Amino acid sequence: MSPGPAPRVSAAARTARLAVHLDHERGVALVRPLDPAGEPVDAVCAVPVAELDLRGTRSVWRNARTYRALLAAGVRAERAHDLELVEGLLVAADGASGAPRGLAAAAARLAGAPVPPDEEREEPTDEPPALFRRAEPDPAGTLASLVAVHAAQQRRLAADPGLRTLAAAESAGGIVAEEMRAEGLPWRADVHDALLTEALGPRPAGHGRPPRLLALAAEVEAAFGRPVNPDSPAELLRAFARAGVELPSTRSWVIRQVDHPAVAPLLAYKDLARLHAAHGWSWLRTWVHEGRFRPEYVVGGVVSGRWATRGGGALQIPRAVRAAVRADEGHRLVMADAAQLEPRILAALAGDAELARAGGRERGSDLYAGLAAELFGPNVPDGRARAKLAVLSAIYGQTSGDAGAHLALLRRRFPAAVAVVEEAARAGEEGRLVRSRWGRTCPPARPGDEVPARARARGRFTRNFVVQATAAEWALVLLAELRAMLGRAGNPSRLVFFQHDEVLLHGPTGAAPEAAELVQDAADSATRILFGATPVRIPMPARVVESYAEK
DNA sequence: CACCAACAACGG
DNA sequence: TGCGCCGTTGTTGGTG
DSSP: OOOOSSOOOOHHHHTSEEEEEEETTTTEEEEEEEOTTSOBOSOOEEEEGGGOOEEEEEEEESSHHHHHHHHHTTOOEEEEEEHHHHHHHHHHHTTOTTSOOSHHHHHHHHHTOOOOOOOOOOOOOSSOOOTTSSOOSSHHHHHHHHHHHHHHHHHHHHTOHHHHHHHHHHHHHHHHHHHHHHHOEEOOHHHHHHHHHHHHOSOOSSSSOOHHHHHHHHHHHHHHTSOOOTTOHHHHHHHHHHTTOOOSOOOHHHHTTOOSTTHHHHHHHHHHHHHHHHHSHHHHHHHEETTEEOOEEETTOSTTSOOEEESSOGGGOOGGGGGGOBOOTTEEEEEEEOTTHHHHHHHHHHTOHHHHHHHOSSTTOOHHHHHHHHHHOTTOTTHHHHHHHHHHHHHHTOOSTTHHHHHHHHHHHOHHHHHHHHHHHHHHHTTOOOBOSSOOBOOOOOTTTTSHHHHHHHHHHHHHHHHHHHHHHHHHHHHHHHHHHHHHHTOOOEEEEEOSSEEEEEEEGGGHHHHHHHHHHHHHHHHHHHHSSOSOOOOOOEEEESBTTOO
């Protein structure tokens, strides 16, 4: 293959697909225009990466690392087909969840050859992403195999409209994930540091405990009358036992019920020790650089399609440190989360008009409050809490306590919704597969899952899967729609954080109100794209704030 | 010393 | 019968 002239991608090709592979050795992008079915319509071109223009095409690439490198070179894509993400969806749909999904594996599968395991994932690194860090052996061969695997995936997807849409949404998620990482979550190290000092006392010089923890540990020891390491569950159990209190564990809610002078300082210690260990100065130094926290988002990292993250625990940012997430000078955050997403998703999935109606359609609608009135009548004490418990029990599969009675009540009022989760549970117990709205597929049963206790556990898993996976699907579309709407509006606000049903945008103050408006538009659009005509509304109220801590 | 399981706490 | 789903991260305390 000889490199062609600089690409003059035709107007027709612009509406189609462009296979993109970076030749790290030569520092160019190899691109090959494809028709919608994935067949090449033009020769391979070698383009300097910075000159690549991906607008108007769906970029076909190996995995997120390609886009990470493109972003680092200042190139943005509009739409994508991420071979690795799509292969994962297809493999799971075939009931082989967990099988290798990298390009090499996909190519081997295509050739009927033994499927090699995926390469180990790269370790997260503090270095900025290097564009040409690693030479790719035989880039032309890789591009050819990329085109072949893509064509095969297209043939599969053509036969399954749901999966085809899911593939597009998953790939869009891949784009958003890399762009959020590139953008970074604004994080004020000075605010975080002040907050730590306020809670823990001045930062210790070495790796020792900060003053406040030392003082509380001493109080615990004094209360027990002997040396105790409050970080050690085993020592705490022994200390309580010697004081005449046998405990099943040292969880906070267990300790809280004990009447002993060590309890108060111990609870305070556990609280602050958690802050110090998980989000203290060490976390700050490791994960926040130049005012940004850049976690690596792993799209589809959870079997349900939820995202995972690597590095810094981005999906567990405790409320205590959220004040450090502050907009830049002259900027604002737009903070939005979908209201009671999972029960609303269930209502739409089941076509349960009654549950949809109980959820309400107003921006401030509260499904649990509406349900409380439906189930228990108006003004029943704790009605909302009980309604919430009933719904979550139905989705999670809990049958203990009051949940059984609540479930019976739900079944009478919302038979369609309950039937969906109960059928999913039955399928799981019988070892069958269950799927999300568009066809994301749960892992197959494993040997031993027919044992009653295991079968029931799998039933709870599949019961939850159909709802959680469809909710994750909705969230993918929301992200893609919001990104597209911001782009079309020329709004400079950027997605900077995403957590299951919640987004943060960051942008100039003047752009924030419009961005906040677009959130509900994107949510409505996602609901319509995923479910078509449905009485279900998913409210996603957005607020313009300076700090993530503002509630 | 590296590795791993159990525990605990955070998030949805 | 026994019974809520999905994760990440850090510490302890054991193992080889």
